[in-house]
Structure formats: C-alpha cells, structure tokens
Amino acid sequence: MAGETTWLTRRMATATRSAERASGAKRPQSAIARSESSRDAVIDHGSSHSRGSVLVVEDELDIQELLSHTLTREGYRVTCCGRGEHALEQVDSNPPDLVLLDLMLPGIDGMDVCRRLKSNPETSTIPVIMLTARGEEADIVAGLEIGADDYMSKPFATRTMLARVKAVLRRHQRQKSAHDSDEDDARPIQVGPLVIRPDRHETRLDGEPIELTATEFRLITLLARKPGRVFTRQQIIVSIHGDHVAVTDRSVDVQILHLRRKLGQRSDLIEAVRGVGYRCRED
Numbered sequence: 001m002a003g004e005t006t007w008l009t010r011r012m013a014t015a016t017r018s019a020e021r022a023s024g025a026k027r028p029q030s031a032i033a034r035s036e037s038s039r040d041a042v043i044d045h046g047s048s049h050s051r052g053s054v055l056v057v058e059d060e061l062d063i064q065e066l067l068s069h070t071l072t073r074e075g076y077r078v079t080c081c082g083r084g085e086h087a088l089e090q091v092d093s094n095p096p097d098l099v100l101l102d103l104m105l106p107g108i109d110g111m112d113v114c115r116r117l118k119s120n121p122e123t124s125t126i127p128v129i130m131l132t133a134r135g136e137e138a139d140i141v142a143g144l145e146i147g148a149d150d151y152m153s154k155p156f157a158t159r160t161m162l163a164r165v166k167a168v169l170r171r172h173q174r175q176k177s178a179h180d181s182d183e184d185d186a187r188p189i190q191v192g193p194l195v196i197r198p199d200r201h202e203t204r205l206d207g208e209p210i211e212l213t214a215t216e217f218r219l220i221t222l223l224a225r226k227p228g229r230v231f232t233r234q235q236i237i238v239s240i241h242g243d244h245v246a247v248t249d250r251s252v253d254v255q256i257l258h259l260r261r262k263l264g265q266r267s268d269l270i271e272a273v274r275g276v277g278y279r280c281r282e283d
C-alpha cells in the first residue's frame with residue numbers, strides 16, 4: 001500500500017512537471033489559494049470567464065497541485081486544502097460549485113466530510129466527487145449512499161477527471177433548473193432514444209412505446225433522471241420500494257435484467273458498475 005502511494009505520488013508529480021513544461025508557463029499562483037491552516041483562502045469571484053469554482057480536498061501535495069493546475073488551466077476557480085476540517089470551513093465561508101474530496105485525509109476523514117456536507121441542508125446540494133484508492137468498492141458504495149455524486153479511483157488521467165467534473169456540474173445545473181421550474185413530474189426525461197413521461201407513466205424507445213411493470217418504470221425513471229450517476233443497489237431498493245421493505249440486492253439485479261431485456265438493442269443504456277451498482281449511460 002505504501003509502495004503504491006509512493007508510485008502514485010511520483011507519477012502525478014512527473015505529470016505536473018511535464019504539464020508545466022508543455023504549457024511553458026509558471027503555475028498561475030494568483031488563481032490558486034491554498035488554505036493549509038486558515039479559512040482565509042482567496043477565491044477570485046470576479047473572473048467572468050470562469051467555468052465554476054472547485055474546492056480540492058487532498059492531503060498529498062503533488063496530487064493536489066496537479067488537480068489544481070489542471071482545473072485552473074481549464075478556467076475553473078480553484079481552492080485547495082489538505083484536511084477535512086479545513087474543507088468544512090472553506091465550504092462554510094466560500095461555498096464552491098463542486099468539491100473534489102479525497103477520502104483518506106488527516107483529521108476529519110473524507111467520508112465524514114461528505115456525510116456532514118450532505119446532511120446539512122445549506123450544503124447538501126453542492127456536488128461531491130470522491131477520490132478513492134483503487135479497488136475500494138466498499139468505500140465507494142458507502143460514499144454514494146451518504147450522498148456523494150460520483151467517484152474516481154486513483155490513479156486517474158487528468159482528462160478523465162476534467163470530463164467527470166464537467167459532467168457532474170452539468171447534471172447539477174440541469175437538476176437545479178428542473179427544480180426551479182417546479183414541473184419535475186410533467187417534464188419528459190430523455191436519454192438518447194429513450195423518452196420517459198413520468199406524469200403519464202409512459203416509456204418510449206426510438207418512438208415506440210414499451211411495456212414496463214410499475215417497478216421497472218420506477219427503476220428506469222430513477223436512473224434516467226440522473227444519467228451518468230451510479231446508484232448502489234441499496235439506493236435503488238430504498239428509492240423504489242421504500243425504506244422498510246425487505247428486498248435483496250439480488251432482486252435488484254433481476255429487475256435490471258428484465259428491464260434490459262425489454263430495452264432490447266438499446267440494453268446498453270443501463271450499465272452495471274462492477275462492485276458498486278448501476279447507472280444510466282450519459283448520452
């Protein structure tokens with residue numbers, strides 16, 4: 001484990017240096033505020049071309065710098081910190097548009113930070129992407145169940161990271177506007193060839209109606225409302241059957257199997273994420 005961390009750090013540090021060489025520029029320090037011990041990090045709210053603000057919570061400095069450098073170059077406003085309690089202070093004083101949250105942190109760990117953010121109505125809607133060590137499926141499942149919006153396993157490519165950040169922010173924006181207009185139920189949900197009318201209990205695929213059971217309809221509506229988001233089996237059970245019904249994980253797999261069968265050629269719209277759960281493909 002220690003060996004893997006060293007390798008990761010070295011690899012990410014090398015990537016940072018080559019990114020700097022490639023850009024031929026010094027890191028734009030003015031846009032990067034590091035809050036190691038205080039809550040006074042400066043965020044440039046005045047930047048009109050910003051794509052949003054991201055709080056990077058990562059105690060390994062090389063990875064923190066790589067994330068910060070990459071995001072800043074893409075036009076995000078970035079603030080960094082390396083401890084859980086500083087992350088909570090930062091969110092409190094300068095709520096970001098998104099949090100990139102490492103789980104293994106000194107002080108309050110990442111899982112606890114996520115739990116606190118998601119259980120506080122003031123911060124619960126801020127999207128959180130967890131950074132996890134490879135193969136920690138149990139952590140991923142636990143994090144998603146307390147409300148994390150997505151996860152990435154280290155080591156990851158910076159391109160993948162940027163794509164995830166963009167996707168989560170876009171999804172969040174869409175949900176916000178759906179919520180604002182307050183017609184969630186009347187609004188058709190469309191993912192590629194799939195169109196769901198929640199108000200009419202109607203599902204069409206390539207324009208053709210498909211017959212779904214009530215459970216299958218709830219299942220596909222749940223997944224299609226948040227394309228790209230992974231739902232754990234437990235989240236699916238609670239959302240479809242309620243909290244106090246004894247339904248096994250296996251029964252979720254069976255329902256997914258039936259649903260995918262009815263989607264026929266388009267069954268790839270529903271993806272299994274090994275060891276974690278299911279998601280609707282993002283179109």
Ligand code: CA
Pocket residue numbers: 058059060102103104105
């Ligand atoms: Ca860490």
